[in-house]
Amino acid sequence: MYHVDQISLDYRPRERVARIVPELQTGVLMYEFDSAFVCGLLQKFKPRRILEVGVANGGTTAVMLQCMKDLGTPFSLRSVDILTKTPKNPSREIGYLGVMAAEALDVRDFQRRLGVILPQVIESLAAEEEGKFGFLILDTNHSLPGETLDFLVAFPFLSPNAVVCLHDIRQNQKTPPSPYKIGSNALFNSVVAEKYVNTDATRIPDYYPNTGAFQITKDTSKYINNVFGILTENWLRPLNESSLAAYNDVLRRRYAEESLWIYEKAVIMNYNSTRFVVPKKRFSNARKLIGRFARKIGLRK
Secondary structure: OOEOOOOOOOOOHHHHHHHHHOOOHHHOOHHHHHHHHHHHHHHOOOEEEEEEEEOOOOOHHHHHHHHHHHOOOOOOOEEOOOOOOOOOEEEEEEHHHHHHHHHHHOOEEEEEEOOOHHHHHHOOOOOOHHOEEEEEOOOOOOOOHHHHHHHHHHHHHHHEEEEEEOOOHOOOOOOOOOOOOHHHHHHHOOOEEEEEEEEHHOOOOOOOOOEEEEEOOOOHHHHHHHHHHOOOOOOOOOOOOOHHHHHHHHHHHOOOOOHHHHHHHHHHHHHHHHHHHHHHHOOOOOOHHHHHHHHOOOOOO
């Protein structure tokens, strides 16, 4: 079910944290509407444990820290990013604005995991937290497998009523269009859950919002193969062998055989099609991986 304009937008946490961390004035990559929507979600659902995947400058991290600090309830925040340095300023560490905000706000239970992908750390993070995450925000590359694969890895570690927030759900409709940037949108529209969006009147005539969220229900698990099915669409690029192995390791231990069947076929198809769209020198071992894929990743004996 869709819930439209049911989240109370709150612009104040971003304004407040920007006053104590001036770099936030230009460092937050979300529009003000989007970060106000995130704050509205946090205030409505009041999660105890938050997981952020895709950090960039850490602007959204800082806004969430301020918002949770304002709520005055105990919380923890764990941030994960595959990079260690920001692409536009290699002298800066990923999430540096979040670190600055945490120090200014005296937030003690905030940690980053940099230079890693989610499946490499999800189990240790969950064990460390001594409970499942109540809020997940995904903001990575927006192309497949991207957010879809990260959600599937995170799902077993989310609480029964957890909320998942997705940034750039209409990234594929930017001008000019980006047909491959369907990752967030595909996940948002295929998952069975309670869905939340707010009208973004700041982008007239483009009224469809760029940030959405869904709350997990018992049907999310029942129809999780809808999400696995997204992976049969075209990926922008395949994962390298080590990343693929890390995702495989978590998925094969957490999902039923029928889900793994869909996953295996999706990966094989995309590795096979890669040779037609990716220059040979960029991914020269694609054909070799296809032949030994199923046995190598442990989905088959």
